[in-house]
Amino acid sequence: MSEFSRRVTLAITGASGVQYAIRLMQCLVAADVQILVMISRAAQVVAATETDLKIPGSSTDQAAYFTQLLNARENQIVVFSKEQWMAPVASGSGAPSSMVVCPCSTGSLSAIATGASNNLIERAADVVLKERRQLILVPREAPYSEIHLEHMLKLTRMGAVILPASPGFYHQPQSIEDLIDFVVARILSQLGIEQTLMPQWGDALL
Template sequence: MSEWKTDRQHKTKRITLAITGASGVQYGFRLLECLVASDVQVFCLISKAARVVSDVETDLKLPESDPELEALLTDYARAEPGQVKVFGDEQWMSPVASGSGAPSQMVVCPCSAGSLSAIATGASNNLIERAADVILKERGKLILVPREAPYSEIHLEHMLKLTRMGAVVIPASPGFYNKPESVEDMVDFVVARILSQLGFEQELMPNWGHQLL
């Protein structure tokens, strides 16, 4: 057991973060940084498609080896040893695979249309799908951040189905009323909404109307 877990396990929140193969992996990486900064232990599940997308969209080249990926993300998020844990697609003995060990909150960010479909239908063909299924069956909080345009009827039906199950759908749709000056500002807009849904105080963007207080 790492020193980080030993010292903080009794008071530290745990959250599962899945990054799938939709465009917008920047949202997931930024969310990881913010959760680490909030003293959260993050269980990371990153699909093979997400690793390909990361190579295309960012300068962050994700290794295939899970231990190497864990080390890279720990360094990237400026996390303490053991604070970021990476689990592979078929690591069925990981905590997220069972209701007795999984965190009560999970975010799929970004969420591909394929992952959306699999989660809505309970496919559980890989650890990301199983982890989401666990959150739903245990009545935890599941947040999905789809990034697709336009949405087909199939996509919309899946989002409606999951919303009725208690999941929260937050499309990767940044607002502009805060007058973003960079791509990073637009990423932070979406990540701020996710953090608020998870119950965290956030300073990435001011809440609506606070300038009038």
């Protein structure tokens, strides 16, 4: 039996919004979830542009970096490189039951929808779909073209969940962090992980 409560695959691709991924990782660490991470080169470029994060180049150094940043347990965050084909996420016999692509670039969306499998992120998503497991895609783009919408519809019909990074305002956010938490709370709820970032709708009436 695993020493962690469960495993979740997290792919971070080159759309704007790496802050969502970091907050999600923080929450998964707190929930005692082991995270199998893949970070595209484009995601590293975006992270350097949008944040003060200094994500190293190698997967081993990235794992150490995130472990320290998020105060994770040893081996709680495992990072795989884009061509590490022996990683468990590359096969249905070893992949976790849930995968989140956050943020999900439209390029990654296209590759997943068409089964390209040109790198480990695309292959891992392909595995999740073929094994009928949980795939959550968090696109961040505006506006969406017909191509994007067609890919989203195709993936939805395959069983994936399209969860756009579109925060609501009915909770009266007071900061950017509140907006990030809104989206991350929705992801956690889809994963079936208890969260306290956002109250459930209607709780005040109970």
